[in-house]
Amino acid sequence: MERLLVIAVSASIGTGFYYWFSRAINKKHMQDYIFSHLWLLHPNAICYWRTAMALTGFVLYFFIGYQSFAIFIFTFAAILDGVDGVVARKCNLGSRWGEWLDPMCDKLTYLPPLIGFSYAGIISTKLILILAVIEIIGQFFARRILTMLKSSGAANNFGKIKAIICFGLVIFCALLEKNHHIIDIGDEVLIACIILASASIIFKFIPNRLYADILSTLNFFCGITSLVLTHNRYFAWAIIIIIAGQLFDLFDGRMAEKHGGTKYGPYLDDIADFVSFGLAPAYVILKSGGTMAWLFGLIFIIGVAFRLIRFVAVDKKRTDLPDGIFNGLPSPAGALIVLGAALVAPPYMLWVIAAISVGLMVSHIRFAHFGRVILKQIPKPIFFLTSSTIIVIISFVLKTKNAQMFGYLILCSVVIYMFVGRKWPLQTQ
Secondary structure: OOOHHHHHHHHHHHHHHHHHOOOHOOOOOHHHHHHHOOHHHHOOOOHHHHHHHHHHHHHHHHHHHHHHHHHHHHHHHHHHHHHHHHHHOOEEEEEHHHHHHHHHHHHHHHHHHHHHHHHHHOOOOOHHHHHHHHHHHHHHHHHHHHHHHHOOOOOOHHHHHHHHHHHHHHHHHHHHHHHOOOOOOHHHHHHHHHHHHHHHHHHHOOOHHHHHHHHHHHHHHHHHHHHHHHHHHOHHHHHHHHHHHHHHHHHHHHHHHHHHHOOOHHHHHHHHHHHHHHHHHHHHHHHHOOOOOHHHHHHHHHHHHHHHHHHOHHHHHHHOOOOOOOOOHHHHHHHHHHHHHHHHHOHHHHHHHHHHHHHHHHOOOEOOOHHHHHHHHHHOHHHHHHHHHHHHHHHHHHOOOOHHHHHHHHHHHHHHHHHHHHHOOOOOO
């Protein structure tokens, strides 16, 4: 309990400092102060300071025994990772050296304590070694090649989310060391970090204009994989794969807007959406059993097909529909309703919920696009933190194998989206 209190106090103080600084830096006198103290407050200087703090905390925790003080120092060093980015953006102090230095300092902040905890038996030494090798390849070899190709080596979203999760994992390991009754999800979270670190490297070498098509292709294969898993009655895994496909679908449109795409992109996106959010959930309905399962599965497929065709043929051409506003519930949200219900409801209730989902999709009730409208209103730090939290929650579900809890979490997320997604269309009416 004492360890938890130390972590809570440290996180509260660090978060309060970040909130104060992110507001204060908008004022001219604070920016003037930064420019007059660049030796202390330049983004690169902050990187040096936070790395020194983290390494000091590492020594205090593992070698001297001042563990509570070490947790406070590390937590504050992790918070400073967001501060250097704020200074770089607000004061226009970004640089090529900073692009290399920032992720390097991240690694020097979280890898030493993670290695320490692996040797203490808290987390897998093998997984930490794999993560460390990937991080070294990304930091030194991949960035060297990117420099030769005159491409940016700046951290992408995969890398930023991975860093936040790694910071949190260090704190979790410190908590777990003194509270063995806590469910240990360290290795599952480590696997997620390895996947994100690998994706961060791979996507640096892919031309930007191909991002959208790659994400749509990944969404498509998620749908196919989910069909196979559902056939073998691995419902929870099938649903997790569909949610992964939804994450890919969330960003393919934004990537197309930002970086462009190929002429086949829109067709690929529609096919992927139909497979992942139409066929796959309908097959879950069918395999869930019951004499009428085939009928409601068919109704759901027809509903999604109608929703997608109406969107392409009609809604995209409408001038009275504001940009980023859907006519009817988006098919990914409709699929989530069915998938969540499949984990918690008996067959007859699943049929009713599937019919309600279809009704909402084919209706004319307006909902805001989550990626293009709602996400744009969320500050980047909150977005990265939320993404990290979702990954950790999925890791917890995989560890505990609590399918019902997973189902309720899915349904709650849809209800929250439907409530928030109605806010913007009502404002435009």
